[in-house]
Amino acid sequence: MDESTLPRPGRVLAIGLDAAESTLVRRLIEAGEMPASKALLDRGSWSRLTSPTMFSSGSVWPNFSTGCQACDHGQYSIWNWDPAQMALAYTDESRLTPFWKSLSEDGVTVGVMDVPFAPFLGLPTGFEVHxxxxxxRVDGRVSTSPAGVTRDVSQFATHPFTDPLATVPVEPSEVGPFLDECIHGVRLRGDLAHRLITQEQPDLTLVVFEESHHAGHFLWHTVEPELPMYADLAPAALPERTLVDLYKEMDRQIGRLVEAAGPETTVMVFALHGMAPSRGLPPVLEPLLDGLGMTHVEERLDRRAVLAAVKERMPAVLRDLYRRSVPLARRSQWGKSKLLPAYDWSRTRAFALPIEQYGLVRINLSGRESQGIVPPEEYAPTCDTIEAALRELTTVDGRKVVQDVVRPPRGRHAAGLPDLVVHWSQAAFESPSCVDGVEIPNIRREQTGQHAWDGFCITSGPAAAAVSGDVVDGVDLHRYVLGALGR
Incomplete structure (x- = not known):
């Protein structure tokens, strides 16, 4: 960024379209179906954003908000491994410091709405909606500031995602209503953001539309219904409206927010990562590691089975009351024991962390894990053995299950990061996997979209020339925001 090209300090409107797929956005712009975005692009520039999605989608927003890589901020999931406790630790957003904190302390008026994995700061001016x-959801509750904004939000319609009983579609008949809720959420977010921008007129406004992420995981098949992995979907899973309609609605809201911000404002519309086709997740890590003799479970009833049985027998009315009355963070802490088997750490050399998109493998390393048994000199050979076995996995029709195995970079806060990250091939979404001759079907097959690596950024307005570039690392994007503010 050439600071000499910067005009006088101005206002910035940054609109995040969470996990919006860049190729789809570009296609819709070129077809004239996202006119507000097209108008911005005609007056500005398009940049490709890169991010650490190749080893964790949960790191992309912390990378942006802190300006640090995952190996330095240590955040990769809602559940992060704690090697001292030999347990999963629920994420603590408060340990992350977003770049807008110092801006607010320096007198810059900031408006922030729903930046994923960012802590609630209690901003004294502007607006903060968390x-x-x-x-x-991490806290599981809505937090707002200052007091006037809290009053405004309390009088505003409730976003459909806020309901503790909100669910994602499991049955084909639920796909259409789910999409309707997501599109309704886009409209509500636009309405609330428009009101707050108009009232508060912040120097920096950062609004994230998370509906594109939420919908993308369960509606990508409406974008590419012809793919073989979707061949067995019921007709009810293909509603009249599609994910494209949600993108169009986001574009309408972009136009409204740009107008509310005013012509003197530099506008950035961006996605830190994208969305691609998938069909569930292949649960092959635990059986593979077991077959290699890497994992051993304590010889008692698996606590996950006990909890699952208790939950299954609980009357629906009590389950709903529990979800409405107990905070999400507390429920998550109580339920974390079902996420991992009861490993016998004295005999476990490697184990699988909870699967979100990619497979995550952790080595039980001596000197790092409090109950580690793998000597440091055996760390690399152990990783090599597991990687070789992963690369040999095939589907029942003989195709490779694994596309790649990535080893995340290490850093000052890398102690809890996975050691191996497994990327699945497209074949893994089309046919069941096979481990030691046993067919293993995918889980969560209602999920038809997965994270894609690249994002994008459209920049337009007074400081657009200073914040453009063919390729921008997501970890550096906030520096372009600061540059546009003249900071």
Missing amino acids: EWGSHS
Whole structure:
């Protein structure tokens, strides 16, 4: 970024379209179906954004908000491994410091709405709306500031994602209503953001539409219905409206927010990562590691089975009351024991972390894990053995299950990161996998979209020339925001 090209300090409107697929956005712009975005692009520029999605989608927003890589901020999931406790630790957003904190302290008026994995700061000016309609709820409650904004939000319609009983589609008949809710959420977010921008006129406004992420995981098949992996979907899973309609609605809201911000404002519309086709997840890591003799479970009833049985027998009315009355963070802490088997750490050399998109493998390393048994000199050979076995996995029709195995970079906060990250091939979404001669069907097959690596950024307005570039690392994007503010 050439600071000499910057005009006088101005206002910035940054609109995040969470996990919106860049190729689809570009296609719709070129077809004239996203006119507000096209108008911005005609007056500005398009950049490709890169991110650490290749080893964790849960790192992309913390990378943006902190300006650090995952190996330095340590965040990769809602559940992060704690090697001292030999357990999963629920994420603590408060340990992350977003770049807008210092801006606010320096007198810059900031408006922030639903930046994923960012902490609630309690901004004294502007507006702050946290978990009002989030894809990944961490606190499980809406937080707002200052007091006037809290009053406004309390009088506003409730976002459909805020309901503790909100669910994602499992049955084909639920896909259409789910999409309707997501599109309604886009409209509500646009309405609330428009009101707050108009009232508060912040120097920096950062609004994230999380509906594109939430919908993308369960509606990507409406974009590419002809793919073989979707061949067995019921007709009810293909509603009249599609994910494209949600993108069009986001574009309408972009136009409204740009108008509210005013012509003197530099506008950035961006997605840190995208969306691609998938069909569930192949649960092959635990059986593969077991077959290699890497994992051993304590010889008692698996606590996950006990919890699942208790939950299954609980009357629906009590389950709903529990979800409405107990905070999400507390429920998550109580339920974390079902996420991992009861490993015998004295005999476990490697184990699988909870699967979100990619497969995550952790080595039980001596000197790092409190109960580690793998000597440091055996770390690399152990990783090599597991990687070789993964690359040999095939589907029942003989195709490779694994596309790649990535080893994340290490850093000052890398102690809890996975050691191996497994990327699945497209074949893994089309046919069951096979481990030691046993056919293993995919789980969560209602999920038809997965994260894609690349994002995009459209920049337009007074400081557009200073914040453009053919390729931008997501970790650096906030620096372009600061540059546009003249900071």
